[in-house]
Amino acid sequence: MSTILVFVEQSHGAPRRASLECLSAARATGLSVAAVVAGEGAEQAAAGLGAFGATRVVALTGAARWSADAVASDVAAVARELGAKAFLASATSTGKDIAPRVAALLDSTLLSDCTALTAEGGTLVATRPWLAGKALAKVTSTAPVFCATTRPNVFPAAESGGTAEVVSRPASNGGRASVSAVAEKSGGKLDVKEAPIVVSGGRGLRGPENFHLLEELAAAFGSAATGASRAVVDAGWRPHAEQVGQTGKTVSPKLYVAVGISGAIQHLAGMRTSKVIVAINKDADAPIFKIADFGLVGDALEVLPALTKAVAAARAR
Ligand SMILES: Cc1cc2nc3c(=O)[nH]c(=O)nc-3n(C[C@H](O)[C@H](O)[C@H](O)COP(=O)(O)OP(=O)(O)OC[C@H]3O[C@@H](n4cnc5c(N)ncnc54)[C@H](O)[C@@H]3O)c2cc1C
Numbered sequence: 001m002s003t004i005l006v007f008v009e010q011s012h013g014a015p016r017r018a019s020l021e022c023l024s025a026a027r028a029t030g031l032s033v034a035a036v037v038a039g040e041g042a043e044q045a046a047a048g049l050g051a052f053g054a055t056r057v058v059a060l061t062g063a064a065r066w067s068a069d070a071v072a073s074d075v076a077a078v079a080r081e082l083g084a085k086a087f088l089a090s091a092t093s094t095g096k097d098i099a100p101r102v103a104a105l106l107d108s109t110l111l112s113d114c115t116a117l118t119a120e121g122g123t124l125v126a127t128r129p130w131l132a133g134k135a136l137a138k139v140t141s142t143a144p145v146f147c148a149t150t151r152p153n154v155f156p157a158a159e160s161g162g163t164a165e166v167v168s169r170p171a172s173n174g175g176r177a178s179v180s181a182v183a184e185k186s187g188g189k190l191d192v193k194e195a196p197i198v199v200s201g202g203r204g205l206r207g208p209e210n211f212h213l214l215e216e217l218a219a220a221f222g223s224a225a226t227g228a229s230r231a232v233v234d235a236g237w238r239p240h241a242e243q244v245g246q247t248g249k250t251v252s253p254k255l256y257v258a259v260g261i262s263g264a265i266q267h268l269a270g271m272r273t274s275k276v277i278v279a280i281n282k283d284a285d286a287p288i289f290k291i292a293d294f295g296l297v298g299d300a301l302e303v304l305p306a307l308t309k310a311v312a313a314a315r316a317r
Contacts, residue, residue, distance in 0.1 A: 002085040004031040006054070007075055007102070009094050013044030018090035018150075018194055020052050020157035025150050026088050027053035027160060029119045035164070036060065036078045038071045043168055050164030052157070056082070057164045060171035067175025072101030074172050079106060084145060086124055088117075091149035091250075092193065099149045108143035113250065115154045115273060124148075132246055132269035152194055153252040154273065190225040192242055197255045198274070200227030200244055202267075204260015204281060204300050208237035213304040214259060220311040227251065227271075229261045245270035260300045263288025280304075 004026045008019040015037070026033045035054040037045050046059040058078050063070065075098065079087055087102055089095035091113045103110040115136070116127035124146045130137045141147070192198055199221070201214045211226070218224035228238035230245055244251055246266040256274035261267060263279070263286055271277070272291055279292035282299050289295045296303060 001032040003034050003056075003082045004029055004086040004088060005075075005079045005082060005084040006033060006035045007087070007089040007095065007098055008035045008037040008045065008049060008054075008057075009090065009092065010037055010039065010041055010045035013041030015045045015048060015052075016090070016092070016194075017157055018092050018095070018152040021152065021155040022088050022090045022150050023049065023052040023054060024158045025114075025117050025155040026086075027158075028155075029086070029117060029124060031086060031119070032056075034058070034078075034082055034084065036075050038063070038074065038171055039066055042171075043166075046164075046166045046168075050162050050166075051159050053160040053162060054164045055162065057166045059166060059168045061168050063171035064173055065178040065180065067173075067178035068097045068101060069175030069177065070172040071175075072098050072105060073175075076102050076105035079145065086146040086148075088147075089149050091151050095149050099147065103143075103145075103147035106143075106145045106147065108145045108147045109141055111139055111141060111146075111148040113151050114148050115151050115252075117148065117150065117155075129273065132265055133272045134265075151250065151252055151273070153196070153254075190223060192225040192227045192244065193249050193251055195223060195225035195251075196253050197221045197224035197257075198227045198244070198251050198253045198271070199224055199257045199259065200229065200242075200261060200271070201232060201238070201259045201300075202229035202261030203231045203235075204262075205232070205237075206260075206301070208232075210301060211238065213301065213308070217257070217304055217308045217311065220308045220315065221255075222315065227256075229264075229267050258288050258292070259304065261288055262286050263291065280307075 034056040038060040042059040089099040114126040228242040246269040279288040
């Protein structure tokens with residue numbers, strides 16, 4: 001059976017959820033799933049991948065420093081060795097760093113940020129949002145190896161209950177650029193791209209001093225991240241890492257709460273594939289209400305404390 005190779009990201013030996021989603025997407029194609037995992041903790045992460053559908057796992061161990069060049073070259077070598085017909089990674093920051101390099105090394109093209117993947121008559125077909133998410137294109141590839149990235153939070157991270165044959169091998173050292181140090185984010189905040197719930201604020205919050213209301217709502221939800229419109233990022237109210245949209249991050253959480261955000265096309269481009277969208281805006285004609293599943297017309301500064309209280313009470317029940 002043909003093989004699909006998945007690049008699995010891990011942190012301190014724990015596979016990232018976005019990569020487990022990628023394994024599920026790979027499994028759904030019906031191809032035989034292999035995985036490759038790199039970096040410190042790779043062997044530990046590799047051990048759990050059989051449960052998510054990988055039948056073979058290669059752990060690249062012992063690299064002195066993380067280098068995207070070197071990792072991509074090792075991953076491409078594994079793909080060649082396995083005769084992989086397809087290669088998948090998640091469209092995270094790391095995945096976006098590795099996947100295009102692997103595709104280039106395999107003399108292939110990359111279908112990025114796919115939201116569906118199917119096998120139709122033996123051909124892999126990916127669905128990709130186009131035109132800032134207004135259209136969905138079904139695309140395939142004539143390249144020797146089908147290479148794609150999957151959008152985080154779109155595919156389930158389903159367990160298969162299987163086991164995998166795990167092999168370890170030394171990772172390459174070198175590469176043209178390598179990471180010399182990694183600073184952990186302060187406060188252990190969730191990344192807006194991977195959080196299951198995103199609570200985003202816009203200019204309607206009136207000033208940076210009011211964003212604590214948004215943070216309190218995120219904290220009440222538990223596993224939620226705070227996001228922002230570009231207008232507030234440009235104004236210096238919020239860090240760029242929180243920006244959602246065409247020139248920010250693309251998110252696809254289970255729940256997206258847009259507070260004081262008008263719903264410009266460039267913002268929608270980054271969040272319209274969210275499962276449930278809630279909009280809070282004082283203008284009943286704001287465009288955001290056109291794509292919202294639930295809308296609340298009101299002043300964010302009054303609505304947010306009441307909503308936070310209600311969410312906290314509901315979770316305490
Ligand atoms: C090339 C390009 C790329 C872009 N990329 C992005 C991007 O990645 N992400 C992005 O977000 N934007 C992006 N933009 C900017 C985008 O066009 C909008 O300008 C921006 O999204 C507006 O942000 P906003 O909704 O916070 O502000 P506004 O459009 O000013 O909307 C504020 C909203 O708050 C409401 N409001 C006001 N007071 C209250 C209150 N008290 N309570 C409740 N609601 C209130 C108003 O009714 C209004 O709907 C881009 C633009 C361009 C040209």
